[in-house]
Each structure stands twice: as C-alpha cells, then as structure tokens.
Amino acid sequence: MADKKQKQKQKQKRRRSDSDDESELPFKSILKPDPAILETLKKLLLATTTASSSASKPLTLSDLNLSASCREVADLSLSSVQSTIETLILQVTHSILSGNGFGFQVPSRSSSNQLYVPELDRIVLKDKATLRPFAHMSSVRKTTITTKILALIHQLCLKSIHVTKRDLFYTDVKLFQDQTQSDAVLDDVACMLGCTRSNLNVIASEKGVVVGRLIFSDNGDMIDCTKMGMGGKAIPPNIDRVGDMTSDALFILLVEKDAAYIRLAEDRFYNRFPCIIVTAKGQPDVATRLFLRKMKMELKLPVLALVDSDPYGLKILSVYGCGSKNMSYDSANLTTPDIKWLGIRPSDLDKYNIPEQCRLPMTEQDIKTGKDLLEEDFVKKNPGWVEELNLMVKTKQKAEIQALSTFGFQYLSEVYLPLKLQQKDWL
C-alpha cells in the first residue's frame, strides 16, 4: 500500500503539466529525468565532434583519385565568378577574332553522367561534356542563351545583388521563350564556371524557418533564434550573407513538416533539450539545404531528423543527406553528411502502439517508391534503414508525424522525442 502511494507520488513528480491525464500517456513512465537524457545527448555531441575533428578534412574526389573522371564545383567568391566569366569571354573573343567562331564546353548533367560515390556518400557528376558551338543550327539558340546568362550573371557580380530565376527569365523573354530554358542554362553556367548556383547570386524563394539555440548574422544583422517567438526566423535566401554562427545546442533537429515545428517552437523544446530546430516545410529547398550544411560544418553538431514514416520522408532525408540528381554538380556544398533517422520510423508504429486508424494504407505508387528507394545506394549502405524500409513495404502502412497527436497534442514534445533521445533511438 505504502509502495503504491510512493509510486503515485513519483508519478506526480514527473508531471510537467497541470492537466490530469498526462500521467496516463503511454511510455511516459519510463522517461528518465531530463539531466539523464542530457547526458546521453552530450555523449552524442562529443562523438560527433571527435569524428569530425579526427577526419579533420572531409574526403574529396582527388583523395579517391576521381578528380579526373568526376567533376565538382567549388564555392567561389563573387569576384572569382566575375573574373572567371571575364576570362571565358576573352577566350571567346580571341576565338572569334582568329576566325574560328565560338562555342562553349558544357558539362553534361544527364543522369547517365551521374555517379553515387559511396566513400563520399553523395551523388557527383562524371566528366562528360559537350561542345555547344554558336555556328550550328541545332545549338545556336542555346549558345546565345548561354552568352546572355553569362552577361546577366556578370552584371549581378558587378552590382553585388541577388535575383530570382524568374527575374532572369524576364530580362529577355523573347530569347528565353519559357523559363525552363533559362533555368536549365543557369545550371549549365554554374557547371561551366565551376561554381555553385548560389555563387551566381541567383536565389530561390525562401521556405525554411529556424528557431532555437543559434545566433547568426543575416546580411549584417545579428539574429538570436531563441528570441524569435513562435514564428521563428525565416531562413535567408542567400547563404553568402549568412555568417558568425554560434550555438550552445547539443544537436540539430531537422523536422520535415511545419505542424511538428510549430508544436516544438511553442513548447520551446530547445530550452528543455538545447537544440536548433529547422524545417523546410516539406520538400527541402536549396536555401534550407545550404543553411543546414553550414550549421553542421561550422558548429559540428549531430543532426537528427524527424520525418513522416513514408517513402517521401526517407526521400527528403536523402535529399538533405546526399543530394538531388538535378544539382549533383554541387553536391559537396548542398549535402549534410551523417544525418541520423530519429523518427517516425516504420518500427515506431508498433513500438508506440499507434492506433490502426491513425496509420494510412500505402498506395501502389507509395509502395513502388519504397521499393525503388531500397535499390538506392544511400539506403543500402545503412542496414538499419534497409530493415525499416523493408518493414514499411511489407506492412504497407505509413503514418505522419501528426499521428502522435492521438495520444495528446504535446505527446511529441513531452514523451516521444525525449524517449527517443534517452534511448539513443536513431539510425
């Protein structure tokens, strides 16, 4: 009897909210006190920092003797981009003046020219390139577009301003005809110049937000992300104006969706477990990918990912981790190594007793995407991921992060995530 009372007292002690149904939450009782979980996180951080300092320099193509057969762009300064364009145009002028006309050597970005390098754990571009001569019926338009884009980028360098792809398109609608044409040549130009697309000062619409234990400068303004209320700070579209990152976080929590982000931001989860919370609100955009990588590289923090338990959740994880095929030429700058899959994982569905009605049946397309993922190198190299994905395809069930709301709106921040961290339950 006394024992029972003792237990009840302990239960009450553990309650973080004044609501009376909290203690009934599944698995809440096995949660250790926060300091114990923080110890676990500190060990993870130490392991991450040690790993990144012992590996000191990340592997490059030349370490693997691949620099001759593969191609990667570098992160160039605005003035380097400018002078590279000037050198290129000087060559063109010489060629014209010597009566040879002109053309551009354009690296191929087709899928047949792409390669997954397991040692680097990302997709890179092979070395195939094609000549784009001006004096040829089939390439005269594309060569003209290329020249025009080079001129526009040169202007951006001189003025040191950023524009969108749409802005570029509208500078000469007659020539470009539709935006896909100017967009495609833009990537060609980045490859040709050997720089990233961001180096061209052409940016995409910003989508991501960040909140938590991070201070950084955006275009000269110091931003303290613990003081950004619930809305968080919009991730800047131009990474080159982001700098001076400092943080006392133990990890970065990468969240797939906005709803989970809002929950964690309102609960100020980052104050209970010091972390930086970041989301691209769905499909990762270039700005968020660059921002995540910059955080990882400068702060040397472990990255834990919280995505839906469906093939697209894993796909999103893969884009952050090893890049998209479309921009493989820039994978070194766009990808964040060593992202851990925290949840929601297919095995969590049973483990956390997610009710049947909160699970969704996978469509034929889902199952096909899942099976395709099983063939991808970046999945194969991680046996834990293969196991999880096999389970998903076998059970034909998926679930969103929001499914946890079935146990109460704050189950995610109060029980699920703390328990995951306590149990080091990441892959």
Add this chain to the structure above:
Amino acid sequence: MADKKQKQKQKQKRRRSDSDDESELPFKSILKPDPAILETLKKLLLATTTASSSASKPLTLSDLNLSASCREVADLSLSSVQSTIETLILQVTHSILSGNGFGFQVPSRSSSNQLYVPELDRIVLKDKATLRPFAHMSSVRKTTITTKILALIHQLCLKSIHVTKRDLFYTDVKLFQDQTQSDAVLDDVACMLGCTRSNLNVIASEKGVVVGRLIFSDNGDMIDCTKMGMGGKAIPPNIDRVGDMTSDALFILLVEKDAAYIRLAEDRFYNRFPCIIVTAKGQPDVATRLFLRKMKMELKLPVLALVDSDPYGLKILSVYGCGSKNMSYDSANLTTPDIKWLGIRPSDLDKYNIPEQCRLPMTEQDIKTGKDLLEEDFVKKNPGWVEELNLMVKTKQKAEIQALSTFGFQYLSEVYLPLKLQQKDWL
C-alpha cells in the same frame, strides 16, 4: 551646350548605383529627389490617420441595424471561449437530464447565407441557422463530431497551447474519417461560440514574412524587423501572442510575391522610404491576413498593394480587403479596410512600355475570372478598379511584377515604385 552639361550633371547626381546603364532607365529622369516623395507619403499618412480618427469607431452591423439579420463573431479571450463552451455543455446536460436529448444550433455558412455589405465593405453571414440534433440518423455523426471538437477546444483552452487542424484530425481518425470533416465542424464551432477561428487556438501553417520599420513582440520576444537581414521575420501563426507594435513607417507595402519581396528586402527599400514590407508568398493565409489587419489597426498606416496585373492579383487584393466567402463569419477580424491598388495595374503595361514579349496572353479561364470580378460588389464600388479591370479584359493581356526586370533587376525598387509614390499613382 552649358545647359546640356548641367543636365548631365544632374543626371549623374541622381544615380544611386555606379553602373553606367542606370541613367538610361525609362522614366528615371522624371523622378524627383527622395525628400519630395517623402513629403507625398507624409500627406498620405496624415490623411489616413485623420480618416481613421474622425471615423473613430468603425461601422458595425448594429450601426446599420443589421445585427438582428446578420451574424458576426467577436474576438474573445481564451477564458471566454472556455466559459462559453462550459455554458453550452451545461445546457446540453440539462437538456439530456430533462429527457429531451440534445442538439446544437449551428449557423449556416452556405453561400446563400452570405451578404456583401457595401457600408462595411466586406462579406458577412446572415442569420440562418439549423438544428443539429443528436437523435437523428442524418445528423448523429456530425453532432458527435461537434461535441468532440468542443471537448478538444476546451482542452486547448485549459492548456493554453496552439495546434494545427491536422493535429485535431489525428486525435480521433475513426470518428472524423477525413480531415475535411473535422475542418468544417471547426468553422461551425467558431460560429456557434461566436468567436474567431484563431480564438479556438487552432492555427494554420505560417507562410508570410515581414521586414522593415516595425517592432513587435512575438510570444514575449521583441522583434525588430529592420534587423532581420534579407530573410525577414516569419509571421507568427498565432496572432494572439503578437503585440506591442510600434513603427516609424509612412506606409505598409503589401507584396503578392516572394521574388518582389526579396528584391525590396535586399535593397532595404524600407530605409529609403520608411515602410513595412509584408508578403504571404501568393494566396493570403489567415496568419498574414490577421497580421496585416493588426498592423493597420494599431499603427493606422496606409496600405499599398503590389500585385501581378492579372485577375488573381486583384482577387488576392480582395481577400485581404473584404474577406473570403469561406470565412465570412469572421470578416471583421480578417479584413483590412482601404487597401490601395498601387500596381502592377493593367494601365501600367502601356504607361511603362512593358515590351510585348513580357506580357502574357490571358487564357479563357483568366478572362472569365476577370469578367466575374467585374460583377463583384467590392470591385464595382471603386470606379478606378472597374476601369482597370475592363482594360485588362479588353486587351486580354496580363503581366507579372517580375516583368519589370526587363528594364534591369532593380527597376522595381529604383524607378517603378518611387515614381508610383511620387505620382500618388494608387487607386
């Protein structure tokens, strides 16, 4: 000759950039010095403040003797929402105990129950309501859902937390079956309780960003929007935690799209012409609409809108201005009165010599939407808008804000907008 030199000197003086093609920009030469434009803006601000202080209290339904035949919700505190729910459930209990079973009186939100009130310049709900009895085959499910939603909202009140619609849905997937059902009842419940949907602490994903001369508090943190770099501050999803707005801006610039927003943020347009720049990146979401209204009401600033020159640009303006049909019950809290249409207006296309190839032909659907808009009361009451829309439908041409990039990437911030402001060219 001396005269010519003098003019050239003046031209050089006016240049804001070191690039040599700037002085060639169309209409740049008629731009007055900034202080003259600022004078114009100060007059606009004065007129706006005077108008809002002389009208002191905005018209309400009861001023128009419409309070009996129309219905509007009020902005209630969390504790009022809580006690209203408790009173309602007490009534239900009484009814059950007296052997009468129970049901809810639910206001109709169908389009036949909606009314545009020209004096208020927004859509309101008429007074039709239907009984939703529990003991009836056709309504038992909906009544159960209504009761469940009431219970969930009551929980949110007790805990003082915010959740998304998706979170709500997942609390009882078996009952709700699909999210459209819980979403619809959520709006019913707001109408029944006579409060706004935000008062229910159910929020939508945040989309909007704000930058410029505004300081406000978000969940207790003070945010200075002049120090938000280029990315700006994400607009908080929960307006009830936003407050303490102060500003030295002369106007609010409401921008339809992200690309134009980025241009203006990078150029720090708000420092040249003190303003607050806000965008919902396309379709206005509830959070941005609430935020805009709050700024307008607290700061009493004129609002100038920069949208695409197509029917959807005007439609977006109308949603900010007089509300959407779906949430007409809450139009008083969601709409911002007296938004001026700054540009891009159909007449600007010729006025600013937008090249033919940067204009797009309107599709059949575009033309139909345009003609439908001409029948809308909120357009009809503004003869200037009718004229512009007629021109659009007649010329069958549309253009995006980005079309201005044809004159240079910074034409928008360096010439077009300053000239618009100088010429008071808004409707």
